[in-house]
Amino acid sequence: MYESVILRTVARVMMPLLLLLSVFMLLRGHNLPGGGFIGGLLASAAIIMQIIAFGPTFARKVIRVGYLNMAAFGVFFGALWGLPALFFNLPYMDAFWINDPIPGIGKIGTPVLFDVGVFLAVIGVTTRVALLLAEEPELFPMYVQAETEE
Amino acid sequence: MLLWIVLFALVTSPLGLLGRRTPRPLIGWGLAVLPLSLFVLLALQIPLIASGGRLDEAVPWVPAMGLELRFSLDGLGMLFALIITGIGTLIVGYAGAYMANDAGLGRFLVYMFLFMGAMLGVVLAGNILTMFVFWELTSITSYLLIGYKHDYPDARRGAQQSLLITGIGGLALLLGLLILAAAAQQVGVSVADSYRFDALIAAGEQIRQTALYAPAVALIFLGCFTKSAQFPFHFWLPGAMQAPTPASAFLHSATMVKAGIYLLARLSPGLGETLLWNGTLVAVGGFTFVFGSIVAFRQYDIKALLAYTTLSMLGGLVMMIGLGGKYGAEALVTGILAHALYKSSLFMVAGIIDHEAGTRDLNKLGALRRYMPITMVVTAIALLSQMGIPILMGFVSKEWMLKAALESSLPAPWPLVALVAIVIGAVGYIIAAWRLFRNAFLGEPSPTVQKHHLVDPKWSMLLSPAVPSALSLILPLGLLPAVSSLLSPAASAVYGAPFTFELYLYRGVNTALLISLGVIAVGALFATQQQRLAAQKIIASINGAVVFDKLIEGLLAFATGMTRMIQSGRLRTYLLYVVLVFMLFVGTPFVAYGLDDIRFVLDENLRFYEVVVTALIPIAVIATIAASSRLGAIIALGVAGAMVALIFVLFSAPDLALTQLLIEVLSTVFLLFVFSVLPSRFASLSPAWVRWRDAFIATVFGVMMAMLVLAASSNTDFPSLAPWFLANSLSEGKGANVVNVILVDFRGFDTLGEITVLFIAVLGIYGLLRFRRVKPDVRASGRDAQTIMPGEDTLLAGNGASAAGEHQVSAGVEPSAVRAKR
Known part of the structure; x- marks a missing residue:
């Protein structure tokens, strides 16, 4: 959006780091500050930085996902992990855990997977809104294009 | 077993789709086995019910709140269930023949089976909430059936009208039932029992003493009167005649419209015996009775004529509930049976005439006796029963109605009112019946009739009207003791205490018989003048449908006006409404009850930097308001x-x-x-008074929120949740x-x-x-200050809302939890 060499360089370097950090935040969330919501906001901040530095078209090319679909999948995925409890005649969303922690990830249970759903939903929603604004012809006539993403 | 009966009817409904294939008459009668099997299953329980027993089944769901799927079978439910499945069997077979050339039969039968299941649910339910669910389901299936020919505007209109009327009534009924349960809880019935019919009826005496009794009864009346087409809600029933004839015969004469009657009868032992109950029922029922029968004989369309006699008879039945006592209960159950038999038969005959002659207009028919002798006999028996001519079921029923009026224990004017209503109504029936018969079967063939090659239909079609018609004759002649043993437990359920009674045709001369004979004589006299009477303009102007249309129009205009006012498209207006409503509904009770909770204790460990950080927030807010550039305002907001x-x-x-x-x-x-x-240009564009108003509202709202938070955190009435979360996390x-x-698990x-x-x-x-x-024009002046940009407004609102939502969840628990950590 602003053709700034500094911004573009920083964005290029920071993007993978921020995305990694967001996943890290997501996974540590259960025991240390972090979690799906914070991780999701971080990830979308990283992507929004791309949008600002290189424009929405480039940002779309770098990360080829449909954000609306991603948001929908996040909600679905989150809701999905409430279901197993029903098979054991427990209330919806009762938690199940694998007893031994998996190296590098930590303990896995349905709440963590639910948090992944939250993570995806937040990324999808926030980034989609940013893209909508960035691609709004009245706001940024220079990015007008025939796009039908989702 | 009852649960399975209802489930079976609902689950097997997709089998109706077989009706898409040919030969449809055969498939129709094949599918009739489904209701027939239920009929047989129910009939096997007759000995149990006749000996005073009852079946009761419950599937609990939330027992503490009285939510359960409860079914029970007693005399009244048995009578209705037998009528539903018995007539249902005939109707399904009839529909196959009637709609032999209509591939839509499949869809039609699915709706019919669904309706049958729903209706069985209504009459077998032992819990008022269970009953209500099925009650609404009958409204919906009725809507689908009336609108079956959805490419006709009249059918759509009739369907919509009936859905709206019965839907409004359904809402009133739900409210009434809930109030009733609340009243029961007031007088000491446990919550779990307060939704059960038997518990409600048992506690009836005390419920009648509570202040909730009157509103509950008024709302229940509204629900039942709309469902059973009582004046002034009657007009949807003639409109419902747009449904295919089998549906009219089944829903709109024999079963669904009697759901209101059923519920009133079911509740009458508990809620009856007050002037409010009995007086209203006699007045409304009596008026509907007279009104329907007078309007009926002015109709030209056979189905319309039958529709008005139906709603008239529904009025008569409501009146019987109002008269109360043993005779009222006996007359009610006898009337239900007699009416279901002759009216379903007549509707099916109307369908046959329509099918064969291509018209139902009484002015275009005539001399059908020459072409359709068997149909004529079937019709004649059913009509004689409707007229109340001796030795037919209708006669027995009318005798008992007269007796109920004569023997009623109600105060002075009501028995007389009922008597007059019965006499006028019965005369009207005779005129209407004669008019139908004369114009359709007697006289010279009209040009329409001559054009068609008319013959009696095949037995696959004729059997269905013939059976109930024949029963109208056979039951009173040979089977009255058996009928009595079936009806006695039903009447007992309506009366509230077990008793038995014997139906009979003739036991000496008495007042009722004399009145009955007088009515027949007067009716016969008037009947000869039916053409002239039909031309009279008596009460043609009472047309509820017009009033209804005006009401709906008014409602739509009101809704449009409200939407225009609220949906201005400006974010600030939306915010204003949201804040005002919030202040009204949260602020008012808070000021009334919550202010005592506020305790402000200064923390002794307060640090200097904490004070500085906190003080910076209001400073930043003031800076935001006072900023002279937009960027400045955004930065100041960021500081906050x-x-x-x-x-x-x-x-x-x-x-x-x-x-x-x-x-x-x-x-x-x-x-x-x-x-x-x-x-x-970053400047205020609103006039000064708007800014002052907004500032005032914002300040009040802010102070209120602060007080709320303070009150919530200093309230000690409830133990804090924080320790539990800390301990169990x-x-x-x-x-x-x-x-x-907390966010992902608790x-x-x-x-x-x-x-x-x-x-x-x-x-x-x-x-x-x-x-x-x-x-x-907006585009052209896109940079203009007044431009409304819905996108931005909503974006900010949406974003703010989601962020606020997140904060609420965490902030609600967090501060105290964090404090504990320190």
């Missing part, structure tokens, strides 16, 4: 947000601080996205980060709701930005 985040850090709530910071950053980015289209939630465990369902809201918000933003109509 950052200070809030800092407070979270100081009170060791890192999760909240992180979230707050990220939200601050993203909000600022979003604001900057739309920066370029905002007007370059690791053991139960397997996580050391309490905030996150209160995970809330979070699921929130991300769903987020997703809905993004869909809304998508729609607003991508699919909005671009107005040329």
Whole structure:
């Protein structure tokens, strides 16, 4: 959006780091500050930085996902992990855990997977809104294009 | 077993789709086996019911709240269930022949089976909430059946009318039933029992003493009167005649419209014996009785004529419930049986005439006796029963109605009112019946009749009307003891105490018989004048449908006006309404009850930097308001947000601080996205008084929120949840980060709701930005200050709302939890 060499360089370097950090935040969330919501906001901040530095078209090319679909999948995925409890005649969303922690990830249970759903939903929603604004012809006539993403 | 009966009827409904194939008459009668099997199954229970027993089954759901699927079978339910399945069997077979050339039969039969299941649910339900669910289901299936020929505007109109009327009534009924249950709870019935019919009836005496009795009864009346087409809600029933004839015969004469009667009868032992109950029922029922029978004989369309006699008879039955006592109960159950038999037969005959001659217009028919002798005999028997001519079932029924009026224990005017209504109504029936018979079967063949090659239909079609018609004759002649043993338990359920009675045709001369004979004589006299009577303009002007249409129009105009006022398209107006409503509904009770909770205790360990950080927030807010440039305002707002985040850090709530910071950053980015289209001049465009008003409302709202938070945190009436979460987070939630465990485990369902809201918000933003109509003039002056940009408004609102939602969840628990950590 602003053709700034500094911004573009920083964005290029920071993007993978921020995305990694967001996943890290997501996974540590259960025991240390972090979690799906914070991780999701971080990830979308990283992507929004791309949008600002290189424009929405480039940002779309770098990360080829449909954000609306991603948001929908996040909600679905989150809701999905409430279901197993029903098979054991427990209330919806009762938690199940694998007893031994998996190296590098930590303990896995349905709440963590639910948090992944939250993570995806937040990324999808926030980034989609940013893209909508960035691609709004009245706001940024220079990015007008025939796009039908989702 | 009862549960399975209802389920079976509902689950097997898709089998109706077989009706798409040919030969349809054969498939129709094949499918009739389904209701027939239920009929047989129910009939096997007759000995049990006749000996005073009852069946009761319950599937509990939330027992503490009285929510359960409860079915019970007693005499009254048995009578109705037998009528539903018995007539249903005949109707399904008849429909196959009637609609032999209509591939839509499949769809039609599915609706019919669904309706049958729903109706069985209504009459077998032992819990008022169970009953209500099925009650509404009958309205919906009735709507589908009336609108079956959905390419005809009249059918759509009739369907919509009936759905709206019965739907409004259904809402009133639900409210009435809930009030009734509340009244029962007041007088000491346990919550779990307060939704059961038997418990409600048992507690009836005390319920009648409570203040809730009158509103409950009024609302229940509204529900029953709309369902059973009582004046002034009667007009949907003639409109419902747009349904195919088998549906009219089944729903709109024999079964669904009697659901209101059923419920009144069911509740009458508990709620009856007050002037409100009995007087209203006699007045409304009596008027409907007379009104329907007088309007009936003026009709030209056979089905319309039958529809009006039906609603008249429904009025008569309501009146019988109102008269009360043993005779009232006996007359009611006898009337239900007699009416179901002759009216279903007549409707099916109307369908046959329509099918064969291509018209139902009485002015275009005539001399059918020459072509359709068997049909004529069937019709004649049914009509004689309707007229109440001796030795037919209708006669017995009318005798008992007269007896109920003569023997009623109600205060002075009501028995007389009922008597007069019965006499006038019965005369009307005779005129109407004679008119139908004369114009259709006697006289010279009309040109329409001559054009068609008319013959009696095949037995696959004729059997269905013939059976109930024949029963109208056979039952009183040979089977009255058997009928009595079936009807006695039904009457007992209506009366409230077990008793038996014997129906009979003739037992000496008495008042009822004399009146009956007099009515027949007068009716015969008038009947010869039927053409002239039909031409009279007596009460043609009472047309509820017109009033109804006006009401609906008015409602739509009102809704449009409200929408215009509220949906202004300006974010500030929306915010204003939201804040005002919130202040009204939260602020009022808070000021009334919550102010005592506020205790402000200064923390002794308060640090200097904490004071500074906190003080910076109001300063930043004032700076935002006073800023002279937009960028300045955004930065000042950012300062306020950052200070809030800092407070979270100081009170060791890192999760909240992180979230707050990220939200601050993203909000600022979003604001900057739309920066370029905002007007370059940053000035207040509202007049001064609007600004002062907004400032005032904002201040009051802010103070109220602060007080609320203070009151919530200093309230000691409830134990804090925080210790529980701290203690159980690791053991139960397997996580050391309490905030996150609360978000994804303890209160995970809330979070699921929130991300769903987020997703809905993004869909809304998508729609607003991508699919909005671009107005040329707005585009041209796109940089103008007054331009409304729905996209931005909603974006900010949506974003703010989602952020606020997140804060609520965590902030509600967090501060105290964090305090405890320190």
